[in-house]
Amino acid sequence: MHVIATAGHVDHGKSTLVRALTGTEPDRWAEERRRGLTIDLGFAWTRMPDGCTLAFVDVPGHERFVPNMLAGIGPVPAALFVVAADEGWMPQSTEHLDALDALGVRHGVLAVTRSDLADPTPAGQLAREALRGTSLAGIPEVHVSGTTGQGLGDLRTALDELAHRLPTADRDADVRLWIDRSFTIRGAGTVVTGTLSAGTLRVGQRLALHPGGREATVRGLQALGTACRQVPAVARVAVNLRGVDHRDIGRGDALLTPGRWLSTDTADVRLRGAAARDLPRQPVLHVGAAAVAARVRPLGEDTARLALRLPLALRIGDRALLRDPGGHRICAGLVVLDVRPPALTRRGSARARAAELAALDGRPDWAAELRRRRVVRADELRAMGAAPPHPGPWLLDDAHRDRLAAHLTRLLAEHARDHPLDDGMPAEAARRALDLPDRTLLAAVADAAGVTLRDGRLHTGARALPERVDRAVRAIRDALAEHPFRAPTAEDLAALGVGDAELAAAARTGTLLRLAPGLVLLPDADRAALDRLARLPAPFTLSQARQALDTSRRVAVPLLERLARNGLTRRLPDGTHRVVSAAHRSGTPVDNSTLRR
Numbered sequence: 001m002h003v004i005a006t007a008g009h010v011d012h013g014k015s016t017l018v019r020a021l022t023g024t025e026p027d028r029w030a031e032e033r034r035r036g037l038t039i040d041l042g043f044a045w046t047r048m049p050d051g052c053t054l055a056f057v058d059v060p061g062h063e064r065f066v067p068n069m070l071a072g073i074g075p076v077p078a079a080l081f082v083v084a085a086d087e088g089w090m091p092q093s094t095e096h097l098d099a100l101d102a103l104g105v106r107h108g109v110l111a112v113t114r115s116d117l118a119d120p121t122p123a124g125q126l127a128r129e130a131l132r133g134t135s136l137a138g139i140p141e142v143h144v145s146g147t148t149g150q151g152l153g154d155l156r157t158a159l160d161e162l163a164h165r166l167p168t169a170d171r172d173a174d175v176r177l178w179i180d181r182s183f184t185i186r187g188a189g190t191v192v193t194g195t196l197s198a199g200t201l202r203v204g205q206r207l208a209l210h211p212g213g214r215e216a217t218v219r220g221l222q223a224l225g226t227a228c229r230q231v232p233a234v235a236r237v238a239v240n241l242r243g244v245d246h247r248d249i250g251r252g253d254a255l256l257t258p259g260r261w262l263s264t265d266t267a268d269v270r271l272r273g274a275a276a277r278d279l280p281r282q283p284v285l286h287v288g289a290a291a292v293a294a295r296v297r298p299l300g301e302d303t304a305r306l307a308l309r310l311p312l313a314l315r316i317g318d319r320a321l322l323r324d325p326g327g328h329r330i331c332a333g334l335v336v337l338d339v340r341p342p343a344l345t346r347r348g349s350a351r352a353r354a355a356e357l358a359a360l361d362g363r364p365d366w367a368a369e370l371r372r373r374r375v376v377r378a379d380e381l382r383a384m385g386a387a388p389p390h391p392g393p394w395l396l397d398d399a400h401r402d403r404l405a406a407h408l409t410r411l412l413a414e415h416a417r418d419h420p421l422d423d424g425m426p427a428e429a430a431r432r433a434l435d436l437p438d439r440t441l442l443a444a445v446a447d448a449a450g451v452t453l454r455d456g457r458l459h460t461g462a463r464a465l466p467e468r469v470d471r472a473v474r475a476i477r478d479a480l481a482e483h484p485f486r487a488p489t490a491e492d493l494a495a496l497g498v499g500d501a502e503l504a505a506a507a508r509t510g511t512l513l514r515l516a517p518g519l520v521l522l523p524d525a526d527r528a529a530l531d532r533l534a535r536l537p538a539p540f541t542l543s544q545a546r547q548a549l550d551t552s553r554r555v556a557v558p559l560l561e562r563l564a565r566n567g568l569t570r571r572l573p574d575g576t577h578r579v580v581s582a583a584h585r586s587g588t589p590v591d592n593s594t595l596r597r
Helices: 014-020 030-035 061-073 089-102 122-130 152-165 351-357 366-373 378-384 398-418 429-435 440-449 467-482 490-495 499-509 525-533 540-551 555-567 592-596
Strands: 002-008 042-047 052-058 078-084 107-113 141-142 175-185 188-196 200-202 206-210 213-225 227-229 229-230 233-242 252-256 263-272 284-287 290-300 303-313 319-324 328-338 373-377 394-396 451-454 457-459 513-516 519-521 570-571 577-578
Touching: 002 014, 002 089, 002 152, 002 227, 014 042, 014 052, 014 078, 014 107, 014 152, 052 152, 052 233, 078 089, 078 122, 089 122, 089 319, 089 328, 107 122, 107 152, 122 141, 141 152, 175 233, 200 213, 206 303, 213 229, 252 303, 284 303, 303 351, 303 398, 351 525, 366 373, 366 378, 373 378, 378 394, 394 398, 394 440, 398 429, 398 440, 429 440, 429 457, 440 451, 467 490, 467 499, 499 513, 499 519, 513 525, 519 555, 525 540, 525 555, 525 577, 540 555, 555 570
Parallel strands: 002 052, 002 078, 078 107, 107 141
Antiparallel strands: 042 052, 175 188, 175 252, 188 233, 200 229, 206 213, 206 252, 213 227, 213 233, 263 303, 263 328, 284 290, 284 319, 290 303, 319 328, 373 394, 451 457, 513 519, 570 577
């Protein structure tokens, strides 16, 4: 299916032409048919000789109904522009063209109607002049009469050729269906209609209604009046929804793939057709079928920030237009550059932002977005329309990571200076200091800095002890060299000016073995103790171990507990102990006498 919107001045024969092409009355309301005036959006379709289908969105031409017209052309990729031969180019012709040009619609056909009432050549020439310099410049021209049928064959041919020039829609894209109608059908419930420009709708699919985020289930689908299990883009579609009341849905709301879109009330944009300073302060933003009041803050010559009265589901690259409802004119077209712009709170931030926006073209670029944002969630980039190739969940710009790594190195040096006995820097403190939103990012920064993240702390490797602690440790080691298991007492440690914090720091440097708070031996105490204990008859008692080690119960108990934890000895049910050889640890019991041999 290919969807085409009509455009042109009121009473120039748009609905008549659609009726002649499709055999269907596009005007839905009795009042429209009574007055001969299209008020709201009409829909009709026809099948072409080659099998493709053209669906028409027939829009009103009267200036009072321009918002309805904009709702119809907003999501549509092509236009059938109608100009009457007997009246020529008219004021609403200009406004419709301005709207199509602002939205960047490049595909279309110019139909000069009522060719049975006047020579179509002058009107066609005026229309081509008006189209020159716009996005629709150079579209094919056809002379036709919806009343007599003259030229309908040529128009069908031109429309068929137009359909085959239209770009192919991405049927795997996230769904965003701008709703242009909402009503209820007895026995079915809520039904909404719209033009599906990308993605695929399926029965049973869960969709989020925006704004509000309430989820609804697709109960049924219709396209071209036929029930379907699924409808791919591009298509005019009617969606029967379960889980939402039609009174809670308005024109301009959207059905979205859940979790794949951002809701924003602020967007930075590039303008087309007007300078930012020339815009009215509070125009209306028209995008898709939505119309939302906005406040404009000029940033650069052609860039501005829009503050929206209501949030919209927007992405980078979306095209929209600004209209001055009081002046009855299209102010400018625009392309969305950023849907998560930074706050402009500091002096000079607006000027800096304008310079940054000057380099953007509205084409989604995940790498450029990551460079600007430095740290961002992958799913947020995807929701902006700039899907990264990496799954995430977090992405960190390489250059920013390297800057953070240098900062982390300085932080660790400062922490070591201020807290020389600490076992590294707490990871959470480092994360806060680096302003990282998630701890998983700290690992990447630490790796870039050559820092080890272990047990919730950051370590730079071996660290020298403060000089006074180093002197005390050397004294302890000298005393233990003569009596390896006579650990220094609390009085000894106090005389040396060290406590448990200093002993723990020494243990981390590998210069002492810390058995318990305030209790240290030489680093090889395990091996030395095992050598002595292996000479005892098995099993041996705590008293025998204490005597063999020439130490006190204060040392022997935690030392035996340590050896048992490490699988070097085993405490038996009767309270005695046995040395466990390597063979025993693998499952083969060996007597202590084996070790002696």
